[in-house]
Amino acid sequence: MLVRTALEALAQRPIPFLRSAWPWRSLAYLLAGAVPGLPVLGVVAAVAVTSSPAVLAAGVAVAALITPMAGRYERWRLRLVDGVPLPAGDTASRGRREEGRVVALGGLALLVLWWMDLVMAAFGAAGPVLLILSPAVQPEVEPVAAVAASAAGVLLVPVAAYTLTAWAGARGAMTRAILAPQATELAEVLRSRARLVDAFETERRRIERDLHDGAQQRLVALTMTLGMARLDLPEDSPAARAVERAHGEAKQALAELRALVRGVHSQVLTDRGLPAAVRDVAGRSPVPVEVDLALEERLPAAVEVTAYYVVTEALANVARHSGASAARVTGGAADGTLLLEIHDDGRGGADPRRGTGLTGLADRLSVVGGRLSLSSPAGGPTRMRVEIPCAS
Ligand SMILES: Nc1ncnc2c1ncn2[C@@H]1O[C@H](COP(=O)(O)OP(=O)(O)OP(=O)(O)O)[C@@H](O)[C@H]1O
Numbered sequence: 001m002l003v004r005t006a007l008e009a010l011a012q013r014p015i016p017f018l019r020s021a022w023p024w025r026s027l028a029y030l031l032a033g034a035v036p037g038l039p040v041l042g043v044v045a046a047v048a049v050t051s052s053p054a055v056l057a058a059g060v061a062v063a064a065l066i067t068p069m070a071g072r073y074e075r076w077r078l079r080l081v082d083g084v085p086l087p088a089g090d091t092a093s094r095g096r097r098e099e100g101r102v103v104a105l106g107g108l109a110l111l112v113l114w115w116m117d118l119v120m121a122a123f124g125a126a127g128p129v130l131l132i133l134s135p136a137v138q139p140e141v142e143p144v145a146a147v148a149a150s151a152a153g154v155l156l157v158p159v160a161a162y163t164l165t166a167w168a169g170a171r172g173a174m175t176r177a178i179l180a181p182q183a184t185e186l187a188e189v190l191r192s193r194a195r196l197v198d199a200f201e202t203e204r205r206r207i208e209r210d211l212h213d214g215a216q217q218r219l220v221a222l223t224m225t226l227g228m229a230r231l232d233l234p235e236d237s238p239a240a241r242a243v244e245r246a247h248g249e250a251k252q253a254l255a256e257l258r259a260l261v262r263g264v265h266s267q268v269l270t271d272r273g274l275p276a277a278v279r280d281v282a283g284r285s286p287v288p289v290e291v292d293l294a295l296e297e298r299l300p301a302a303v304e305v306t307a308y309y310v311v312t313e314a315l316a317n318v319a320r321h322s323g324a325s326a327a328r329v330t331g332g333a334a335d336g337t338l339l340l341e342i343h344d345d346g347r348g349g350a351d352p353r354r355g356t357g358l359t360g361l362a363d364r365l366s367v368v369g370g371r372l373s374l375s376s377p378a379g380g381p382t383r384m385r386v387e388i389p390c391a392s
């Protein structure tokens with residue numbers, strides 16, 4: 001059996017466990033846990049001796065300074081009882097969260113963990129050691145009694161080994177839980193969402209191509225044929241009027257289909273980038289939309305497509321629900337983040353629970369690590385703000 005942690009070691013059979021290095025590693029781990037207590041004791045002693053507020057303030061400052069160090073020390077010594085590597089932070093924001101967790105762990109280590117480790121190490125190890133040494137430590141006791149105490153101490157060694165390993169294993173598990181809470185689970189959820197969105201994108205492109213190459217071309221041909229047929233018919237005849245109507249409807253169907261294809265995918269976005277595509281959508285909105293969006297360079301495709309969906313859905317909502325007289329799209333990229341704001345002066349009351357559009361946007365955004373915030377009090381105005389990390 002491959003044993004990687006102190007807790008796993010406890011599940012071994014007694015003899016291999018007692019002969020392994022795990023009890024010793026656990027003892028070393030607990031003793032090493034007392035190290036962060038040294039500066040704490042130093043500060044407490046200095047404050048007690050001088051009872052000066054200045055020393056107290058300096059002590060608090062020292063504690064604040066060494067907290068991150070104590071956290072990093074805790075992470076480092078975890079390897080004594082836990083050989084499973086901690087998941088590495090692979091994005092800047094995750095790195096920052098990790099730093100926060102290290103600081104929190106450092107604070108805990110300085111306040112409570114160090115003396116708990118020390119007390120457990122002392123109780124676990126000192127009992128048997130003192131008993132074993134009793135002939136030497138207590139010369140006044142009868143030799144027979146002292147030897148009996150020694151023997152009892154030897155018998156207690158396995159008990160101490162289990163106690164120390166169990167406590168050290170639990171402490172290690174706690175450190176791991178603080179440093180890497182469910183990281184693997186989260187990553188898997190994100191990956192499966194990303195797969196879903198990829199599958200959706202592929203299907204979307206197929207529908208777009210089919211519509212464009214198939215139905216749209218046929219409708220163009222039909223419209224032209226009807227137009228020519230009408231020219232061949234005598235004016236004012238019932239047949240001419242019917243063909244005229246059919247021609248009009250075919251043109252209408254073509255216009256709707258074009259709009260549908262454009263809605264499914266924007267050629268402008270692929271060819272000319274986000275600001276042009278946003279201006280294109282804004283230009284087709286029935287509510288006047290002012291656009292103030294400039295980017296120095298093209299963004300990664302996933303970011304552009306997501307941002308484009310945000311703007312189309314937001315402007316569709318403005319047109320359908322807001323009753324606004326004007327709307328505005330502003331934004332730009334700075335510090336590796338694309339920021340977009342869509343503002344309308346309508347009646348407000350946007351509520352993600354009442355439709356699928358806004359929750360769909362939040363899902364899409366979570367896949368690219370983005371964030372959506374919405375402010376829409378009853379009576380308006382409505383403001384939607386979106387941030388997407390876009391460092392390429
Ligand atoms: N700009 C807005 N102004 C006022 N109300 C809004 C605005 N945007 C959304 N809403 C309200 O919030 C609800 C939820 O919007 P959402 O986009 O999620 O769904 P929807 O537009 O109704 O349907 P769809 O799933 O087709 O998008 C809407 O039904 C509407 O009542």
Ligand SMILES: [Mg+2]
Pocket residue numbers: 313316317355356357358
């Ligand atoms: Mg909607």
